[in-house]
Amino acid sequence: MGLRPVANWSIPATGTLGNDMLVVHASQTGNAERIARLSAAAFPGATVRALATLDAETLRAADRALFVIATYGEGDAPDRARKFEVKTMAAPIDIGALDYAVLALGDREYPGFCAFGHRVDAWLHASGGKRLFDRVDLDGADIDAERHWQQQLSAIAGAAIQPDWQRADYTPWTLVSRKHVNPGSPGGAVYRVVLTPHAPTIWAPGAIAEVLPRHDPARVDRWLARVGRCADSGLRETLLDKILPDDEGDRPAPLQALAHRDYSIASIAASGAVELLVRACPGPDGGLGIGSGWSTKVAPIGGAILLRIRDNPGFAPADPTIPIVLIGNGTGLAGLMAHLRARTAAGGAPAWLLYGERSGAHDRPFAAELETLSNNGPLIRIDRAFSRDAECGRYV
Template sequence: MRVLKASAVVLAWLLFCAFIAGSRALARRRLRMTAPAGSSPILVAYASQTGFAQRLALQTAQSLQASGAPVQLLPLGEVTAAMLQSAGRVLFVASTTGEGDPPDTCIPFVRRVMRADAELQGLHYGLLALGDREYRNFCGFGHELERWLRRHGAQPLFDPVEVDNADEGALRHWQHHLELLGGGAPLPDWSVPEYQRWRLVERRLLNPGSLGGPAYHLALQPLEGIPQWRAGDIAEIGPRNAPRRVADALQAVGLPPATPMPDGEALSAWLARSLLPPDLADLRGRTARQLAESLRPLPHREYSIASIPADGRLELLLRQMRQPDGSLGLGSGWLTAHVAVGEEVALRIRENPGFQAPADARPLILVGNGTGLAGLRAHLKARIAAGHRRNWLVFGERSRDRDYFHREEIEGWLKAGHLERLDLAFSREQEPRVYVQDRLREAATELKAWVDEGAAIYVCGSLEGMAPAVGRVLADVLGAGTVERLLEQGRYRRDVY
């Protein structure tokens, strides 16, 4: 089986070899030239054995470039410590060969850079780790690289993305991070998800009058089969353009809405799911075939699932976002305003093993803010269903009266003994403001005791602000060495965005 998989990878490499060989020098020259005066490009460094990591690195660089970000693309073997110290931001695409070994091409980096002292406190990095779960040391070199970066002071831009055998869902998650790094402009997915048909059956505003953005509880039911998922998994949504945007596009095209596209779909429906140009005048005069050849599907949007299959429906907790021009965000606008209750939604469930909880009854500490409660709620539901009662929730938002999402449910769990401890941080109710990291620090003695008893810590919510602040408190209270061991043991996990 491994030989067949290796052969498939080699075949893929041969197919892309001519493309990469011919474009690499051009890409590197072009990407370096995009940096405005005085700006520092994002360095994309790849460690490739068969060519797959190199191809993904090139796609990564091109995606960032398309969003206007200056980029430099290099093989990891050519990267020096001085480059890392001056780069500011680096994205690593790292494959693993054999039983956890680095690719041959990056041995110079391992010997010259990773075995020497390096001061990387100013470096922010992202990591795409490629591997095969059939091997014991899955993503071994990627994990080794990440431990080395953390040990020398580098800070993650987001949690490492692990890819098992070119899993397209994991690669789309990487693209999600690239889109955020590029300023949030929609970028086409490298591969379009195979969505299933779901129906929106409930939408409820949870925080009327809040100082923050509107937050909604949504429920969806499948129209095809009975899908399964685990707490911690992700819902990938296939959004649609706003109806007004579609109407404007139709006017620019000048064709009737029912005009058939090459695949038989009506033009109006096809435009609704297509990534339209900022200036719709660019569509003027195009035929249906020309539109089909030039426009790509809208990129997916992903949300933490807030329920478990036993609930009989998939539930989400999400905030309605707005663009700088005041228009609604692509995914949140579709789900909270444009699609009507009773209408269909394109949705795919993506497994998220990096945030799935342990199956045993060990204590679980759940920390989150805002709509990060979604993933934590699913974990609590799963723990309650399994009869595991050693659960500690630390949740923060702005106001107890306006923003205490699912309050009755949470306090019911506390009263019934399903939650052993509940700590709340409502930041706008006192001065100085109090956040979840402050509640953790106040409970330092209990935190250490739970960890000593084998507790796992799961954090869900804001990547900026909350997640790094929680990480600093954990290091202060538990010690940096203990936090490192928790990470290595899979007892400290994050789903942050």
């Protein structure tokens, strides 16, 4: 299956050969890998590797290396890089005369902002590596930090032109339906949200939907009332997709757009629709959170939601002829459903699903379809663990 490109980066017209350049990524949901590949394009001949596949010899053999490192969990390494951190990064090692740079990806809303990228940088330095330039921390889609990284790469690539990084625009998708799938659950409400594109779009299982939220207008109205500008309809419209300033001082800072929210896509492209599982999360003001509130309550059915799709090569489909074990919990079932559905469509080898949630009586999204797939499809076994059930009380 081909993928519609969701990003491209114009490669510098000139540049030093990059066959001495190693470009390393540690990625959970594809951002770091995408940026690593874009970065490598500035160094023809560069080698791109996942951090998890590196060893001391490879690092010693390289003259220069770029590390694009995401942080996951609570300041943790992405899943596939955990073993590398525990085993290889336990102490400084001899990496020879490696010149390196680190781009750390993260989100300032987490206490351990870019924590794993910081640890990789510190470990490389302690291991004798020399920084080509200071570490760059990239918060979400911070354009300035992206540009700074690109400029630094241009400088070391000897590029005559500055690379221009472009991402595909968000496009409007129609919100077809949303259904509360776990009424009575001790956990937060989960909604099955279905959207259709305005133009044919394809994606591979594992892909992520980036949904651009808008505020509940009532929240914006409360903010306008607080600053005494209830009648300003232009400002109201402007603020619907912006971060609401804490205070409106004499010289307010430029308004920042709301950041997109990532959701694993549960459907396959052949279905013609993107299907998501979205858990409604409480926001700091006691109402629904901005992101989950938008798709589970505020956006009108039949209305448009701005969305773009990001490929996630680290969660790409396995060879369909090889049996597969799928393990996940909560709304993480969405990403597993895409793999299961693709395998079903391809008539692939058997699958075994291990799934964890809170309540066996209430938390069973996709139950009917899973039943069908276990009777007539590739799903040969399902094991469920429900942490809040007295007779079960287990976790996946």
